[in-house]
Each structure stands twice: as structure tokens, then as C-alpha cells.
Amino acid sequence: MIFSRILLSFLFIFNCFSYSPPFNFDEEIHWNWNDIDTSKLVFPKNFLWGVGTSEYQVSGRENCPNANWAFHEDKKNFFGCTTIARGEKSGKACDHWNLYKKDIELMQEVGVNAYRFSIEWSCIEPKEGEFNEQAIKHYHDLIDALLAKKIQPMITLHHFTHPQWFEEKGAFEKSDNIQYFVRFCKRMFVEYSSKINFWLTINEPGVLVFQGYHRAVYPPQKNNFHLAGIVTKNLMKAHIEVYKALKALPDGDKAQIGIVHDIVQFEPYFKGDKLAKFILHYMNLIFHEAITDFLVTKKLNFKIPIFANVEFELADKNEKILDFIGLNYYSHVLWKPTNPLGSSYREGDIPTDMPYGIYAEGFYRAIASVARMGVPIYITENGLADSKDDRREIFLKKYLYTLSKAINDGYDIRGYFYWSLIDNFEWDYGFEKRYGLYEVDYNTFERKQRKSAQYYIKVLKDYFSSLN
Numbered sequence: 463m464i465f466s467r468i469l470l471s472f473l474f475i476f477n478c479f480s481y482s483p484p485f486n487f488d489e490e491i492h493w494n495w496n497d498i499d500t501s502k503l504v505f506p507k508n509f510l511w512g513v514g515t516s517e518y519q520v521s522g523r524e525n526c527p528n529a530n531w532a533f534h535e536d537k538k539n540f541f542g543c544t545t546i547a548r549g550e551k552s553g554k555a556c557d558h559w560n561l562y563k564k565d566i567e568l569m570q571e572v573g574v575n576a577y578r579f580s581i582e583w584s585c586i587e588p589k590e591g592e593f594n595e596q597a598i599k600h601y602h603d604l605i606d607a608l609l610a611k612k613i614q615p616m617i618t619l620h621h622f623t624h625p626q627w628f629e630e631k632g633a634f635e636k637s638d639n640i641q642y643f644v645r646f647c648k649r650m651f652v653e654y655s656s657k658i659n660f661w662l663t664i665n666e667p668g669v670l671v672f673q674g675y676h677r678a679v680y681p682p683q684k685n686n687f688h689l690a691g692i693v694t695k696n697l698m699k700a701h702i703e704v705y706k707a708l709k710a711l712p713d714g715d716k717a718q719i720g721i722v723h724d725i726v727q728f729e730p731y732f733k734g735d736k737l738a739k740f741i742l743h744y745m746n747l748i749f750h751e752a753i754t755d756f757l758v759t760k761k762l763n764f765k766i767p768i769f770a771n772v773e774f775e776l777a778d779k780n781e782k783i784l785d786f787i788g789l790n791y792y793s794h795v796l797w798k799p800t801n802p803l804g805s806s807y808r809e810g811d812i813p814t815d816m817p818y819g820i821y822a823e824g825f826y827r828a829i830a831s832v833a834r835m836g837v838p839i840y841i842t843e844n845g846l847a848d849s850k851d852d853r854r855e856i857f858l859k860k861y862l863y864t865l866s867k868a869i870n871d872g873y874d875i876r877g878y879f880y881w882s883l884i885d886n887f888e889w890d891y892g893f894e895k896r897y898g899l900y901e902v903d904y905n906t907f908e909r910k911q912r913k914s915a916q917y918y919i920k921v922l923k924d925y926f927s928s929l930n
Contacts, residue, residue: 488831490729490794491823492808500859503866503921507929510614510877511922512576513569513899514843515558516621516665519886521582522555529584530629531622534681545679550892556884556902556909562604568883568900568909569613573922576614578842578879579604580621580665583628583646590627590642598653605657616660616842616879618722619647619704622670622680622889629681634696635689640703647704648711655713662788662842663704666724667697668750676748679890690748691764691772698756698774702783722788722842723757725750725828726818731798731806738797757784758834786876787835788842791828793818812856815847815895822860829868829875838874841865845881847888847895854914862921880918884909 517525523532535551538544558565569577585597608615620643624633631639647663664670673680675690701721708714728745730738744766756762760776760783776783795818796806804817811819825844832839846857862878869875885898893904899915902908 500863510576512574512879513883514578514879516580517582518623520556520558522552524554525559528588529623530681547892552887555887578616580618584625618662621665634693640700651708661719663701665722672749687769691770695774718785720786724790727794731796786838790843793821794824822864825864840877843881845897849896851912855917
């Protein structure tokens with residue numbers, strides 16, 4: 463990542479003598495929370511209230527041994543170290559694979575009516591063309607157990623992980639490989655479509671690209687802007703091909719199919735910092751703006767002068783490629799030249815355990831951004847890393863107020879999924895970051911409800927009571 467920023471700094475100098483890129487920064491807004499009553503919440507009928515997980519993060523490589531991440535955990539970087547903090551391994555993580563019935567009981571305690579989870583492709587198809595019937599039955603059992611408790615499943619088909627054999631083929635670096643993902647998705651749809659209404663094709667393609675081809679801390683650990691553009695294009699093509707393939711199957715006309723998009727606003731700490739704006743323009747492009755624009759305009763422009771020039775355009779601009787959009791939002795990142803790799807906060811900001819603060823106003827901005835796609839919005843991830851459990855309640859108060867305000871202002875938002883039900887393996891951060899409404903003891907797999915979960919429980923209880 464440091465190398466990338468050095469390159470971009472040189473590129474900035476080069477562009478000073480050639481051209482300036484469009485600095486399309488939304489206005490960084492701030493509300494006076496002293497004048498806001500966060501208890502005034504109004505949500506529509508038939509709203510989905512949920513929690514989310516991803517299989518690999520809650521089941522680990524011992525339950526998903528054929529995933530590319532299972533191999534990545536042992537891979538060394540240039541300096542001879544693993545990219546995972548403290549050299550941690552996921553192990554069984556929370557052993558959700560075997561303890562999902564217990565976790566459904568926790569969902570009932572919270573009072574949710576929906577659960578977003580991922581189907582682990584590497585468990586379903588551990589070897590190319592060989593489908594594991596036991597793994598397929600496992601997800602039937604999970605889905606049936608959810609439905610028995612009146613909890614609606616929402617499936618994610620690709621959540622950062624895929625089989626190692628797919629990785630060795632070049633994964634999404636090669637457009638020819640999209641066919642394997644489509645085959646897997648079609649098989650899953652045939653299996654589960656009679657029980658599932660909501661399908662998400664790919665989780666956070668921009669994050670996958672940014673972390674795998676810019677920061678180089680996710681597989682395949684490459685720092686290559688051109689490949690980043692190619693993979694972005696192929697992920698968009700993969701989503702569209704899956705969307706069309708599933709829509710053509712029985713039950714396809716009934717299914718709601720979308721993609722999960724993550725927005726993190728990279729913003730200069732000092733508004734007049736031209737170098738910061740230049741660097742952050744391209745960080746925003748890689749992370750989310752190229753994808754946002756494609757999903758709105760059907761045209762991808764992934765251009766970083768000298769390093770990348772990737773374009774992709776649908777011939778039919780009226781072609782439908784989304785039934786809804788899943789929005790993941792946590793916060794924004796402030797970039798300060800004196801602390802380019804660290805955390806920066808505005809005066810009065812409440813820090814989190816991640817390198818950003820609580821910033822609910824950015825949640826509103828992100829909602830406005832994806833609303834341009836003209837489809838219903840589901841908040842598929844929103845949560846807080848808070849190991850001390852002393853900030854999660856204020857986080858929920860501010861972000862749920864913002865959600866209610868956005869709905870009241872006319873945005874078509876139909877569901878909210880807190881991330882996460884339980885603590886999990888947080889990718890390159892390992893086990894240190896604690897997002898769960900329930901704390902997990904990774905030695906005993908015991909789950910313990912956090913005090914802050916009570917606020918979310920109260921909101922849901924009040925909501926469902928109001929419907930009676």
C-alpha cells in the first residue's frame with residue numbers, strides 16, 4: 463500500500479504538468495447531535511430486521527479447508543510474515559458450521575426476522591466439478607431451521623472466498639473463469655430457490671479488489687492497478703451473467719437478486735490538501751466509485767493514468783441487472799499526510815477499534831449515492847468493532863436514527879442487517895476486532911450476549927409491537 467501511494471504521489475506530480483482528474487468529493491457533512499432525539503424512529507411495515515455473518519469468518523478453515531483463504535493464511539508476504547495480524551489462524555473460528563442451531567436461538571433472543579449468510583463455494587465444490595452432497599444438505603438443514611423459526615434467509619453466493627482450484631485458475635482475473643461461478647450459482651439456485659426469496663451474487667467487489675490488488679492483504683496478494691481494473695470488470699460481468707442465468711431458471715421470476723456494495727468515503731483531513739485529494743480520488747475509484755457508476759450508468763471507467771485503463775459498457779443501457787442493492791456502510795476514512803497509514807478523527811469524533819470513527823452522517827450520504835441506481839435498498843452490513851462494548855449502543859442510536867431519517871426523507875430502504883450476530887475472524891485483522899452482538903470465547907465457543915445488544919433488541923421489540 464505504501465508503494466502504491468508513492469506511485470500515486472509521482473503520478474500527481476506528473477499530472478500537475480498534464481491534467482487534473484475530477485475531484486468528485488461529496489460534501490463532508492456533520493450534524494449537531496445535541497439537537498437530535500435519536501429515540502424517534504419510524505420504520506415501514508414488512509421491514510426486514512436482521513443480522514449477518516459469512517461462512518468462512520464464523521466457521522474458519524477447519525470447516526472450510528478447500529477455500530482460497532485457508533491457503534492464504536499460511537502465505538508469507540515480501541517481508542516473510544503472514545498478512546494476518548499477529549499471525550493468527552482462523553481454525554474453527556466460532557464453529558458456526560456445527561453450532562448454527564445455537565446461533566439461531568441467539569437470533570430469536572435478538573428478535574430478528576431475517577438472517578444474511580453466505581454459502582461457502584469451497585465446501586459445496588471442493589474439487590472442480592465435484593459437488594459435495596453433504597454440504598448441500600447442510601445448507602438445506604440451516605435454511606429449514608431458520609424458516610421453522612420464521613427467520614427469512616438471505617443468501618450471499620460469494621463472500622470473499624472461493625475454492626482453491628478456482629484461485630489456481632486465476633479466479634476473476636480471467637473472464638473465461640466466470641462460467642465456473644455461474645455454474646455454482648445455478649446449482650445453488652436449483653437447490654434452494656423454493657425456500658429463498660433474496661439472493662446476493664457477490665459481496666463487496668470493490669473491497670475484494672482493493673484488499674487483494676491494492677493493499678495486497680487478501681488473496682491473491684498482488685499490487686497491480688491494471689489487474690484491479692480487470693477484476694472489477696469481470697466481477698461486474700459475473701454478477702450480470704449470474705443475474706440473467708438465475709432469472710431464466712424456474713422460480714427466477716419470483717426471486718429478488720442483487721449485489722452487495724460497500725462504500726467508505728476516503729476524504730482529506732485538510733480540505734485544501736491537493737495531494738490528498740489526488741490520491742484519495744483513485745482510492746475512492748478503486749474501492750467503490752467505479753462500481754457505483756457502473757451500476758447506475760451501465761458503463762465502467764476504471765482509469766488510473768499510466769497504470770490502468772479498463773472500460774466495459776453494456777450495449778443495452780436499459781438492461782435490468784438488479785432487483786435491489788445491498789449497501790454495506792461503516793464509516794469514512796480521513797487521510798492526513800502526517801499520518802497516512804494511521805487513524806485520523808475530527809474533534810469530538812468517537813473512535814472505534816477500526817482506523818475510523820463513528821460517522822453516521824456518512825451513512826446518509828452512502829444511501830443517497832446508491833439510491834441513484836433506482837432500485838430498493840437493503841442495508842446488508844452495518845456495525846461496530848468495539849471490544850470494550852462501550853460505544854456500540856451510541857453507534858446503534860446514531861445509525862438507526864440516520865436510517866429512519868433517510869426512510870422518512872423518501873429513500874426506498876426495506877431492511878437492515880447488523881454486522882455481526884457473533885464475533886468472527888475479521889480477515890487480515892484476525893480475531894482482535896469484535897463486531898458481535900454476542901461475544902465469542904474462541905477456546906470454548908461459548909456465546910455471551912453483550913450489554914449493547916439490548917438496545918437493538920429494544921428497537922426490534924418496539925417495532926414489532928407497533929405493528930399489532
